[in-house]
Amino acid sequence: MHLFFLITGIVLFPQAYALICNKCRISVAPCVGTEEKCPAESTRCITMRTFTYMGMTKNFDRTEGSCAKPQHCNDASFNAGVERNFATTKCCDTDKCNTELPPLPDLKSKPNGKKCYRCDGKGDCTGTVNCDGDQTYCATGEGEEGPAKGCATKSMCVEPSPHVRTLQCCEGNYCNGSTSTSVSLMLLTTMTFSLFFFSN
Template identity: 40%
Template sequence: MQILVLILGMVLLPKACALKCFECIPDVSGSCAQTTKDCPSNTQCGSVRVTSYAGGSKLVDIKGKSCAAAEECVQASINFGVSQTLITSKCCTSDLCNTQDAPVGSISSPNGKKCFQCDGNDCTKTLNCNGNEDYCISTTVTAGGQKASLKGCASKVICSGTQSAQIAGIGGAEISCCQGDLCNSAISTTAGLLLFVTPLISLVLFS
């Protein structure tokens, strides 16, 4: 009898624990229509925000909501010197609890780590990493039929297999990360882009 109860509990519990969450997937313009969604078991309700800054000015502020796995409830940053993109999220575990937007990300203080950055064809300049940017990143993106390279600092979650695959899925980005000061030292001969925002918009979409 106890075994039967245990089996029934294992079968029925995931369904009982599944949440209904608000969903709002932004389009290219950053706007979205909010709906509700029945989420898979073992997920939470989440709000996420992608904010990009350049020269001290906010250039991009995109908000989204959906179901989220625990590993997608993150605070992360990617910093190329000329621009910095912050990803903030807010997750909760009750029906339709993701009513509020995730908070706006703010640029943190330098953390003592250093990585190379690109300035046009010159990828030998150093960049002070901020906050939880504990990895160096090198990426090549395709824009307008031309490849461009960028280097800088990134949070660990940006370099994870899941997130880097999402980023690579848009814009033809190729990403490599390393840990240690100035470890992204390979010389690049391609022109740098002013901003690297479009591939990061994929992070708004909870997979």
């Protein structure tokens, strides 16, 4: 009889337990406040910080917290030339552990030899951007002002959820073509970073 209860407990306990994470959308501060019960596939708590830089000047910085799938616990970046978008993450796996701020992005990472096309905001996508660090893919997306092209990390090129369309990525130098695209893809701006990491 004791064996029956032991086996029942082992089988049912993982299904009954759900991780609880802090859920927040804030500027720059520790993530505390509202709690969120995670779905079964979200086994980690995440704090994500999104940044947009124009050159070396930061013009956007926001921290968010939520439940996350393990594959969402990766830093990511999309470099469109002058404008660069980053997401840094800090993940943990105990209840309400996601209170710490993720680090600042590495703005001084060195060129890795990869070259991609970039757009100038007026529909001309013949410019070149040198990829940095772990940006090993060329990417194409559709932004608010037309096509966007540049360098992306692998994490930006993997389908994050059924609700989010990713950039169209490829691996060769200049493989993202100099002509604009008619494919309706989401530019990975700060809002899309949020969808990328927090869609379950």
